[in-house]
Amino acid sequence: METQNLWPDFAVEPVKSPKDILKEQANHLIHKTNNVLSAEVETVDFPTREIVHTFSIIAPALSNYRYKLLAIEHGAFVYPVNISWANGNVEAKNQQQFIDILSNIFSEPETVRVISSLLAQSLTE
Template sequence: MVDYKQDLWPDEIKTTEIISPVTIIKEQGKILGRKTNNIVVGEVKTFNSSTKLIDFPFTYRFVLVCSSINYEYRLFDFAFPIEIYPIKIIPDTSIANELSLSPRNPEIKIDLEEEFIEILKKIFSAQKTVKIITTLLAQSQDIKDES
């Protein structure tokens, strides 16, 4: 008789130290919220698109959200395969221009976690990003002052 309860799985299967890009970006969205007293936060949304990102099974959009004025701004789309890398990012057009990406193909391909972190820093520090956040904060203050 066959012992079907015998462990047939290899010993290498265990929890991993790998951090998903979604986890990294969600944490950055929370950090933005803390910096802005939750007036502007970053949110990751599942994104189904006909863009070139669709060739990866995990496709998302990162948006800046200002609830007080009911506004969202797409900062970038990103996608990755089951193996996580390479990650593809397509930033907002203005940010792509700031990063000197080709207007015809503004896609960034990232092969390592360290590169991913550096690209996120560049996107978050872009003049367009900072301008959007400060403008949302100002407009939110206008709404607050009216009430």
């Protein structure tokens, strides 16, 4: 005899995942650079219990050169999320903090220089 279903009803949190936010930003970069650059969000294997996604900027005209801008890491819960990039590592406790931190990373002089350089090189190819 089969037992009855013991699982409760599950509520899906109305929060956008960090991965979804990164994918949206990848699309914004494509539009912002008039399809000269693209970006990719990739889920990578990591030897911990964490879920890790990387965000890379891609220059198709330069043999698909990839620049890994940042990586994010979180557990079963989407927040808090740890963000790592060339200039640091920080934790976002919620969606708004994550968005604010991304905005700061995207606006950093080094990020702007990398994107400007990839754009310039791509346009001369």
